[in-house]
Amino acid sequence: MTDVVTEGGCLCGAIRYHVHGQPTHSMICHCRTCRKAAGSPVVAWLTFPLDRFSFVRGVPAEFRSSPPVVRTFCPACGTPLTYIHVESPAEIDVTTCTLDDPVAFPPTHHSWVSHDPGWLRFNDGLLAHSTTSEYS
Numbered sequence: 001m002t003d004v005v006t007e008g009g010c011l012c013g014a015i016r017y018h019v020h021g022q023p024t025h026s027m028i029c030h031c032r033t034c035r036k037a038a039g040s041p042v043v044a045w046l047t048f049p050l051d052r053f054s055f056v057r058g059v060p061a062e063f064r065s066s067p068p069v070v071r072t073f074c075p076a077c078g079t080p081l082t083y084i085h086v087e088s089p090a091e092i093d094v095t096t097c098t099l100d101d102p103v104a105f106p107p108t109h110h111s112w113v114s115h116d117p118g119w120l121r122f123n124d125g126l127l128a129h130s131t132t133s134e135y136s
C-alpha cells in the first residue's frame with residue numbers, strides 16, 4: 001500500500017501537495033517555535049521521506065525559523081505547510097491538519113511539552129515527551 005496517494009493543501013487552495021504511502025512518524029509538537037510559527041498552542045506533524053512528497057499546485061513561500069530549519073507556508077493565506085532540518089535533508093515534515101483527511105495518520109506522541117503555556121491540557125493518553133522523542 002506504499003503507493004497510496006494522500007492529498008493536502010493550504011486553507012485557500014493556492015498550494016496543493018501529494019504524499020505517497022505511510023508517514024514514518026506522526027506527532028504533536030509543543031515547541032515554542034512551532035507555536036509561534038503557527039500562532040497555535042501545538043502543531044501536529046507527519047514525517048515522510050522527501051522523495052514521497054511533492055507540491056502539485058502553487059509555489060510555497062519559505063523562511064528559516066532557525067539556521068538549520070526551513071519552513072514553508074502559503075504566500076496567499078499563510079497556512080504552515082512543511083519543515084525540513086538541514087541534518088535530515090532526506091525527510092520532510094508536513095502539517096497533519098493540512099491533509100484533506102486529517103484523520104488519516106493519527107499521532108502517536110507529544111513532543112516538547114516542557115514548552116507548554118501553563119493553561120494547556122491534553123488528556124488523550126498518548127506518550128508525552130518533555131523534549132523530543134529521541135532524547136526523553
Ligand SMILES: [Zn+2]
Pocket residue numbers: 010011012013014015074075076077078079
Ligand atoms: Zn493558501
Ligand SMILES: [Zn+2]
Pocket residue numbers: 029030031032033034035112
Ligand atoms: Zn516544534
